[in-house]
Amino acid sequence: MRRRTVLVVLWLIGNVLVFWAVALTASGYSLEGYLPWESSKVFTYSPVLHSKPGDKPTEILYMVGRNGELYYYIVWRDEYFSNSLIDKLYRLMRGLIYGTSEDVEVFGVVPENSSFYFQTYGHSSVHGKILPDGSCLWSERGLTIPNCTVNGTHVKLYVVTWNHMLSLLPENDTVQVFPEMRHMTPEDYVALGMVKRTKYSIAGIAFNSLTASLVVTVLLNIILFVLLRRWLLLRRGRKNLRSRLLFRREV
Incomplete structure (x- = not known):
């Protein structure tokens, strides 16, 4: 439980850092x-x-x-x-x-x-x-x-x-x-x-730095979610494979 809490806190801190780092960089700081x-x-x-x-x-x-x-x-x-x-x-x-x-x-x-x-x-x-x-x-x-x-x-x-x-x-x-x-x-x-x-345009669409930062942060979270899900599926698959191997040995 503590481990999950720590991971959630780190995830929230990471999101804040990424959001403002992108915002500052995109706006020219x-x-x-x-x-x-x-x-x-x-x-x-x-x-x-x-x-x-x-x-x-x-x-x-x-x-x-x-x-x-x-x-x-x-x-x-x-x-x-x-x-x-x-x-x-x-x-x-x-x-x-x-x-x-x-x-x-x-x-x-x-x-x-x-x-x-x-x-x-x-x-x-x-x-x-x-x-x-x-x-x-x-x-x-x-x-x-x-x-x-x-x-x-x-x-x-x-x-x-x-x-x-x-x-x-x-x-x-x-x-x-x-x-x-x-x-x-x-x-x-x-x-x-x-x-x-600070404002700029991409393909004729006007953006400000906060919009760009929000988009990057959301995309990063989507990528992390997909990677985490794949890792969990692989981990579950390995556990199932080990269970089957142990069952065969016992048989």
Whole structure:
């Protein structure tokens, strides 16, 4: 009885571990940054943020990708829309979808080629490149933004919308902010709803990381069930064969 209880507990723990391991991996979480030599460039390329007074980010969580790319997750306590009714409805919707009302904006840098990425008005993508003279090329607009970096590596970013979209172009009434920066832990990643925010498509069907994780976990359990059943049948067959052999000997 105790043995069965232990096996059930181990099975449950294994399911939890598999589910979250797949969810984190599918959504892009990386453990690479825990190694000192892999995170050595994090503070060299961290963005210089400018936000509205009274609406400053609480922290920046960084992560190092498998190919050396750097990701900075800029976290705000919330988003505030000018209309109070819409603001409350929007906050409720985000809480239901992501499990948190915190807002997260991502700034990515590839030190190898000095390219970077973030989102601006309407969640449209900005792909840029840090040029040798400290200016930035905004690829989508074909613009070169002068003096857009500090020390030629720290890109200056300006909050330009109520929901914290960013821009390379200076915004009036913004001030430089200095949020704490630390490594993104798996707990942070889950708590901020990053596994729910990540979406991709397979054969035209949209999935998020939790859906993929659920499918993998269920399939793994089906495979384990089939293997266990086959093992039990083989074991039963061997017992029956031994019983027959013993019966023949006795006869």
